[in-house]
Amino acid sequence: MKLYLVAGEASGDARGAELMRALTARDASLEFFGAGGREMCALGGEHFTEWADEAVVGLWDVLKKYGYFKAQFNRMLADIARVQPHALVLIDYPGFNLRLAKAVKRAMPAVRIIDYISPQVWAWNRGRIPKMAHYLDLMLCIFPFELPLYAGSGLRAVFTGHPMLDSLAAKRTGTARDPQLVGLFPGSREKEVRKIFPVMVQAAQRLKTARPELRFEAAAASHQLADRMLATLRQFGESEDTCRVTVRSSHELMQRAAAGIVCSGTATLEAAYFGLPLCIVYKVAALTWIVGRQLVKVPFLGMPNVLAGREIAREFLQADATPEALVDETLRLVTDPAAREQLQRDFTSVITQLGDHGAAHRAADAILTELARA
Numbered sequence: 129m130k131l132y133l134v135a136g137e138a139s140g141d142a143r144g145a146e147l148m149r150a151l152t153a154r155d156a157s158l159e160f161f162g163a164g165g166r167e168m169c170a171l172g173g174e175h176f177t178e179w180a181d182e183a184v185v186g187l188w189d190v191l192k193k194y195g196y197f198k199a200q201f202n203r204m205l206a207d208i209a210r211v212q213p214h215a216l217v218l219i220d221y222p223g224f225n226l227r228l229a230k231a232v233k234r235a236m237p238a239v240r241i242i243d244y245i246s247p248q249v250w251a252w253n254r255g256r257i258p259k260m261a262h263y264l265d266l267m268l269c270i271f272p273f274e275l276p277l278y279a280g281s282g283l284r285a286v287f288t289g290h291p292m293l294d295s296l297a298a299k300r301t302g303t304a305r306d307p308q309l310v311g312l313f314p315g316s317r318e319k320e321v322r323k324i325f326p327v328m329v330q331a332a333q334r335l336k337t338a339r340p341e342l343r344f345e346a347a348a349a350s351h352q353l354a355d356r357m358l359a360t361l362r363q364f365g366e367s368e369d370t371c372r373v374t375v376r377s378s379h380e381l382m383q384r385a386a387a388g389i390v391c392s393g394t395a396t397l398e399a400a401y402f403g404l405p406l407c408i409v410y411k412v413a414a415l416t417w418i419v420g421r422q423l424v425k426v427p428f429l430g431m432p433n434v435l436a437g438r439e440i441a442r443e444f445l446q447a448d449a450t451p452e453a454l455v456d457e458t459l460r461l462v463t464d465p466a467a468r469e470q471l472q473r474d475f476t477s478v479i480t481q482l483g484d485h486g487a488a489h490r491a492a493d494a495i496l497t498e499l500a501r502a
Contacts, residue, residue, distance in 0.1 A: 129155070129499065132213035133162035133172075134204060134228065136179070136221030138316070138349075139394060140245075141165025143291050143488070144219045147244060148172070150492035161211045163204055164219075177203075197224060205231055208239070215240040215499055222247035226260065233263035240498055244268040244491055246285075250277055250426070257281045266498045268491050271435070272481055284498075288490040289483025292394075296401050297485065299379045308341050310458060311385035311404065312371065313378055313395050316349035318356065323411040324391050325357050329364050330451035331389065332371055335458060342462070344371040345385070347378035387461040387468070389454055392429045396441070400432040400475040405468040407442045407457040408433075409449045432478050440474040 131151070135144040145167035151158055161175040162168065169176040179200060205228065208216060216232055216239050218225035229241045246269045249256050254277060260267075261283035269275050270290045278285035312332065314325040325346070332344045348354035357373050374381070378395065382388065382402040390396050392410040399406050408430040426434060433439050442457050444450070460467055 129157065130159045130161060130211060130213040131215050131217055131495075132208050132211055133160060133164065133168065133217045133219060134221070134225055135162075135164040135168060135219040136224055138165055140220040141167050142295065143245065144168045145171055146291055146294070146488035147217070147219070147491055147495075150488040151495065153489075154492055154496060161207070161213060162217075163200075177207075200224075201228060201231075204228060205235070208232055209235065212236070213239060215242055215495065217242045217244060217495065220245040230263045240265045242266045242268065242495055242498060244288075245270055246274045250274060257283065266494065268494055270482075270487065272483065273435075286490070286494040287483065288494065289485070289487040290397075291487040291491075292397060292401065293479075293482055293485050294487060296379065296398060300402075301380060301383050303380075303383050305386050306343075306384055307386045307462075308343055309385045310335065310342055310344050310462065311381045311388040311390075312344060312346040313381075313388060313390040313399070314346065314357070315391035315393060315395070316353075318353060319412075320391055320393075321348075321353050321356055321360075323413075324409055324449070325360050326364070327409065327411065327449055327451055327454065328389055329360055329366060329371065331454035331458065333364065333366065334451055334455045336370065338455065338459065339462070345381055346371050346373045347381050348373055348375050349378070351375055387458055389458060392443070392445075394431075396430045396432055400441075401479050403472045403475055405461040405471045407444060407454065407461070409444045409454065411446055411449050432475060435478045435481055436474060440471060440478070 133144050135141050141164045144164050148160055148171045160172045163177040163179050169178045218229055232239055233241055241264050243264050246267050258281050261281045264283055267278055267283055267285040269285055269287045272287055275285055275287045312328045314321045314328055335342055346357055348357055354373050354375050361367060361371060382399045382404045385404060388399055388404045388406040390399050390406045390408055392408050396408055410429060428434050428439060429445060430441055430443055432441050444453050
């Protein structure tokens with residue numbers, strides 16, 4: 129039996145690799161084809177194309193790379209037609225993957241199409257769900273509140289739990305928090321770092337003036353982003369004496385720091401898992417923000433707040449993401465034990481909503497069950 133998997137970005141590659149291992153554990157005869165990152169390519173070998181480093185944020189990024197994505201789309205569509213897989217498994221990356229799903233279902237209606245990690249239609253377009261039911265056969269959800277959205281739509285849905293629980297459990301260090309350390313997490317994409325890290329540096333400068341004993345450490349997702357962050361420090365007349373920059377250390381830093389300033393995204397949920405008292409920050413290009421605010425239908429951007437149904441971690445977005453605002457909230461978290469403890473209790477409640485460990489194995493079971501239906 130042949131499965132064709134497509135993941136974009138590093139996080140999707142990690143989820144795809146976990147899923148491939150879980151599927152192989154259940155049926156060693158499965159053949160994998162597709163496109164992903166280093167982890168999926170290592171498992172799939174010559175049947176895989178590596179492309180999952182193409183992260184884009186916002187409308188302008190998509191327009192600039194339109195030619196590249198169009199070429200990749202056509203290449204994958206032709207490859208799927210050549211392979212004739214029993215199922216197409218799409219992992220996150222909805223802007224690309226849902227279009228691919230629609231094209232494959234039109235051209236090859238017998239192929240079962242499965243989406244692992246539901247797109248955030250609950251945030252921006254719930255009316256799209258009935259349309260998705262025409263070209264998807266199964267939706268695998270990682271948040272519990274997503275499942276009822278698909279009820280009655282004609283699209284089967286299964287709640288697998290969040291795969292983050294498995295990947296982060298092994299990274300617990302038991303390290304005591306440093307009461308004088310503030311962690312800075314400016315995002316994993318170049319455009320996020322370029323927009324957000326300068327505000328973090330300015331906040332760190334003001335915090336250092338107010339509290340000279342404080343120290344700062346920033347987590348970079350790659351050596352390339354670390355170089356950009358160091359250049360930003362120099363731009364503001366600072367060096368690593370002010371803020372140490374480390375590479376691929378975010379999970380360890382989330383457990384050592386007393387408080388954190390975190391770019392909205394997966395990192396906010398990861399930090400909540402580790403109990404890091406934090407505030408959330410996000411800035412994008414003005415056009416992207418204007419368009420996004422017209423589409424997004426939820427009151428919060430950070431997933432801990434979405435899951436809690438209220439703002440348990442303060443959000444500072446776009447024009448509100450000022451150094452002064454970040455300073456005030458970070459000082460509150462650093463100096464007020466009751467505020468830290470309440471936020472940590474709220475995070476514990478949020479994380480319990482994400483289900484039990486073993487999401488990839490439940491996803492694998494759901495996929496094999498779906499294939500047995502064909």
